[in-house]
Amino acid sequence: MREHVRANAADRPGIYRMVAEGGEVVYVGKSKRLRTRLLSYFRASYPEEKGARIVREASAIEWEYVPSEFAALLAEMRAIKRFRPRLNVAMKRDARHFAFIKLTAGAAPKLLAVRGPSGDDSALYYGPFHGARRLEESLRELSDVLALRDCRLTQRVVYADQEELFAGPARTPGCIRLEIGRCLGPCAGACTAAAYAERVRLARAFLDGESDGPLETLRAEMDAAADRLEFERAASLRDKLARLEALREQFDRLRFAVESLSFVYRVPGVDGDDRVYLIRRGRVRGECAAPRTRSERRALTSLTRHVFASAEPRGARVPTHEIDELMLLSSWFRAHPGELTHTRAPRIR
């Protein structure tokens, strides 16, 4: 493999695949200088070093050149998604410190703080956020205010308007949250499917930044407790309110960050292979060679219109399959703020 690299690899941006006997892609990587990077794998001093381990598992190296470091970053992410190489997963240095809000699918959705998408595409994800523990606390408040369930996903759901319930009295699950009014009780026939769905709708409206309903509910409860001279309860509600307000602020900042990652980005490439990326809400929605002729410019204008003219939700909701790309683009522009000078607002008229 070393001789193959020495004889054939050039020092330009690209991605590479380490392939095991039998064709399994065990590792995917990228580099601004492919040749230098690949040769470094053969200089590992200790067998436990990452490079040595990868080379031990591989029997061949394949690579492709791309026009720029940015293109290499995107190509690597897409290749990892496609091949799911086991050594990339094992050595993942990714953003495990980030957390997402997951609104599960199913008969009675619930809110969860998770480290990343689970491949359950029917769930909704919001984020990323810093601080999983703080996020968990805020979600507990939100679930309490809206009386959403927080029990295990396998909990049986029986709504009040389900026919089988007419045969007998509603069952009690022995859950304290139902007893103290912190859950509508979709496990115990204590609410209708429509009532629960309405609370889920309110949660989504809050997460999408369209409603402050949960904050107003807490504020009203706090004022009422203070009027009744229940100062301890009022203080506890004030703390809950502060946690939810902090979550709302985090959302506002996130929405701003996502919205500000919307532009046309021109990236100079090796040997004049410049590319244009149409980035909307932190994801690459279109890409083409930088136009040189009038007809190529017209084609770019039409692609830009297509990408930017359609309506999109403005919240912090991110489709599962786009989370990695959002994280990658935001860290790229954070690490290379000078790149923003190569961006411009889309012209769609």
Ligand code: SF4
């Ligand atoms: S009341 Fe039922 S649905 Fe609600 S949290 Fe408790 S067990 Fe879950």
